[in-house]
Amino acid sequence: MKQFTYVIQDNDGIHARPAGILVKQAKQFESSKITLNKGGENADLKKLFALMKLGVKHGDEVTVTIEDGDEQHAADILLDFFKNNL
Amino acid sequence: MIKLSGFGASKGIAIGILHFYRNETQTVMRRRIEDVQLELARMDAARTAAARELAELYEIALEQVGEQGALLFEIHQMMLEDEDYCESIKSIITNQGINAEYAVALTGDNFSKMFAEMDDAYMQARASDVKDISERLIKILSGKDTSVQHFDEPVILAAEDLAPSETVQLDKDKILAFVTVEGSNNSHTAILARTMGIPAVIKLGKELSEELEGKLVGVDGFTGELVVDPDSETLQKLQTRHEENVRKKRLLEQLKGMPAETGYGQRVLTYANIGSIADLGAVLLNDAEGIGLFRTEFLYLESDHYPTESEQFNVYRKVVERMSGKRVIFRTLDIGADKQAAYFELPAEENPAMGLRAIRICLTREQIFKEQLRALLHASNYGKLAIMFPMITSLWEIREVKRILEDTKQEMREAGLPFEEDIEFGVMIETPAAAIVSNQLAREVDFFSVGTNDLTQYLLAVDRQNQSLARFHDAYHPALLEMIRLASDNAHKHGKWIGICGELAADLAMTETFLAFGIDELSVAPTSVLPLREKVRSLQTDSRQDILRGHKAYLNE
Numbered sequence: 001m002k003q004f005t006y007v008i009q010d011n012d013g014i015h016a017r018p019a020g021i022l023v024k025q026a027k028q029f030e031s032s033k034i035t036l037n038k039g040g041e042n043a044d045l046k047k048l049f050a051l052m053k054l055g056v057k058h059g060d061e062v063t064v065t066i067e068d069g070d071e072q073h074a075a076d077i078l079l080d081f082f083k084n085n086l
Numbered sequence: 087m088i089k090l091s092g093f094g095a096s097k098g099i100a101i102g103i104l105h106f107y108r109n110e111t112q113t114v115m116r117r118r119i120e121d122v123q124l125e126l127a128r129m130d131a132a133r134t135a136a137a138r139e140l141a142e143l144y145e146i147a148l149e150q151v152g153e154q155g156a157l158l159f160e161i162h163q164m165m166l167e168d169e170d171y172c173e174s175i176k177s178i179i180t181n182q183g184i185n186a187e188y189a190v191a192l193t194g195d196n197f198s199k200m201f202a203e204m205d206d207a208y209m210q211a212r213a214s215d216v217k218d219i220s221e222r223l224i225k226i227l228s229g230k231d232t233s234v235q236h237f238d239e240p241v242i243l244a245a246e247d248l249a250p251s252e253t254v255q256l257d258k259d260k261i262l263a264f265v266t267v268e269g270s271n272n273s274h275t276a277i278l279a280r281t282m283g284i285p286a287v288i289k290l291g292k293e294l295s296e297e298l299e300g301k302l303v304g305v306d307g308f309t310g311e312l313v314v315d316p317d318s319e320t321l322q323k324l325q326t327r328h329e330e331n332v333r334k335k336r337l338l339e340q341l342k343g344m345p346a347e348t349g350y351g352q353r354v355l356t357y358a359n360i361g362s363i364a365d366l367g368a369v370l371l372n373d374a375e376g377i378g379l380f381r382t383e384f385l386y387l388e389s390d391h392y393p394t395e396s397e398q399f400n401v402y403r404k405v406v407e408r409m410s411g412k413r414v415i416f417r418t419l420d421i422g423a424d425k426q427a428a429y430f431e432l433p434a435e436e437n438p439a440m441g442l443r444a445i446r447i448c449l450t451r452e453q454i455f456k457e458q459l460r461a462l463l464h465a466s467n468y469g470k471l472a473i474m475f476p477m478i479t480s481l482w483e484i485r486e487v488k489r490i491l492e493d494t495k496q497e498m499r500e501a502g503l504p505f506e507e508d509i510e511f512g513v514m515i516e517t518p519a520a521a522i523v524s525n526q527l528a529r530e531v532d533f534f535s536v537g538t539n540d541l542t543q544y545l546l547a548v549d550r551q552n553q554s555l556a557r558f559h560d561a562y563h564p565a566l567l568e569m570i571r572l573a574s575d576n577a578h579k580h581g582k583w584i585g586i587c588g589e590l591a592a593d594l595a596m597t598e599t600f601l602a603f604g605i606d607e608l609s610v611a612p613t614s615v616l617p618l619r620e621k622v623r624s625l626q627t628d629s630r631q632d633i634l635r636g637h638k639a640y641l642n643e
Contacts, residue, residue, distance in 0.1 A: 009396065009397050009400045009401075010400065011363060011364075012208075015208065016161045016164075016212060016215070017157055017160070017161055020160070020161055020164035020165075023164065023168075024164070044169075046169065047168060047169050047170050048164055048165060048167070048168040049165070049168045049170055049171060049197060049200070050170060052201075052209065052212065053200060053201075053204070055204055055205070055206045055209050057206070083396065
């Protein structure tokens with residue numbers, strides 16, 4: 001299991017578009033389970049509506065957990081995406 | 087005459103016949119089905135067809151409204167692939183043995199309700215996106231045409247609400263304005279209307295009813311008003327404002343992409359001043375050739391802690407990327423005086439305007455300064471970035487600043503972090519001392535930018551916020567003009583360039599004088615960029631020598 005925590009810097013938070021790109025990326029990994037947690041609520045990172053429903057805003061702290069498969073690779077790429085886009 | 091009031095979502099005036107758009111709300115019948123497999127296959131085929139349509143719409147929108155506007159259809163494609171959404175449709179078909187149309191309608195309602203109930207205006211507006219994709223699927227499933235109505239004559243189009251895909255597909259030449267019963271300023275329709283420059287008034291409420299079909303109406307996208315059967319006086323007023331507006335817009339359209347060059351061949355750069363990332367849209371819309379002053383204070387003022395390097399980098403990078411290669415001048419932290427952030431714990435001062443502020447804080451607290459420089463250097467990989475230092479008074483200050491900048495660069499080199507080695511940097515000329523020693527400062531930097539607001543205040547010893555001093559505050563004081571002329575001469579003597587970024591830069595009565603002084607760049611509020619450009623282009627007679635002679639004669643009289 002790999003995990004990282006990130007504080008959203010982008011003023012718009014996780015809007016529809018970055019959410020869509022995140023889901024697209026998450027679907028490419030072998031890891032069967034990738035979840036994003038915000039304040040105790042979880043969303044499957046492979047599901048767009050579920051992710052949007054969390055309504056992640058600027059300044060929110062999120063934790064991404066990756067289980068099984070290519071977890072290290074997935075964690076690296078996802079963290080990079082957060083740093084560069086969110 | 088009846089007046090309805092709503093919310094102006096896209097500026098402009100229109101007068102015309104009101105026509106109701108019938109978005110044939112589909113009555114979906116619930117039907118038992120025999121063959122579940124067949125129904126699932128029908129559903130799959132509909133999804134494939136919808137994805138193809140959305141890809142086409144993306145291309146159309148890309149052409150009409152550019153990448154930002156087209157993104158929406160990319161999002162719709164992503165929504166169409168959502169696992170929960172598809173799973174819900176499938177399970178209704180399979181478990182309840184009912185038709186795909188009904189399964190989509192039910193699922194669409196559930197998901198759009200989920201968004202409508204969120205406490206965030208942006209997410210609430212996404213409910214209409216879910217409805218839009220669901221409607222599309224249902225239309226395809228029931229074999230209906232998904233293209234939209236066309237009109238023979240231009241109309242003012244009224245609707246409950248318009249789906250984004252409908253807005254894009256409508257024939258824009260036939261639409262004078264959009265008016266809707268509901269809608270939100272964040273909706274794609276509002277955004278697209280603004281991008282296409284079509285007036286729009288939303289949230290007019292139930293009074294906008296189909297009984298008004300065919301009536302003459304006036305739409306005011308500035309005030310959010312809709313006038314039904316306007317009397318001749320109202321009509322006349324709207325007409326005049328409409329013509330003025332069109333003339334102004336046409337003029338601005340003509341000026342876009344044109345250089346600010348006088349009839350006698352003097353060219354000046356027309357840049358914009360901005361104070362937050364939210365102003366970027368206005369900068370691009372008004373065709374600024376660059377950003378002459380990006381105030382970085384907001385990062386510090388909106389935060390409850392020193393903004394980290396990565397927090398800053400994200401903003402700087404976004405700005406230079408959006409400006410795609412055009413120069414962006416970031417002014418480093420200008421806090422203190424009237425701009426205070428509690429966590430800085432600045433001491434209370436008797437006279438804050440002359441206290442610990444701007445570069446003085448940076449030279450006193452080097453770590454904070456370096457943090458900002460690192461973020462700026464890092465962002466310099468992504469566009470044309472320049473750095474400007476505020477409140478310089480003496481040569482030693484800029485030398486100290488340069489040492490810190492060089493130290494920061496060296497640390498980054500050692501850490502293997504790339505940045506633009508030849509990054510431009512300059513100083514603000516906003517104290518009389520800086521103007522007077524500008525000959526020496528010019529040797530040390532790449533450019534000057536005159537901050538006329540502070541320069542006037544320090545030069546005339548007048549607080550411009552103090553209303554009772556208005557008559558002592560002479561914005562055109564010859565001493566001020568002399569400071570600008572001197573700084574300009576000294577910059578050019580060393581082959582450097584000079585801009586003005588204070589309020590005076592936008593004062594069209596001064597443009598000719600600034601050109602006579604040889605100013606290379608004027609940076610003004612985004613909405614002032616094109617009027618300034620128009621002014622420069624209107625100058626036909628070269629009176630630079632007369633202006634300079636007049637200025638000198640006054641000083642030597």
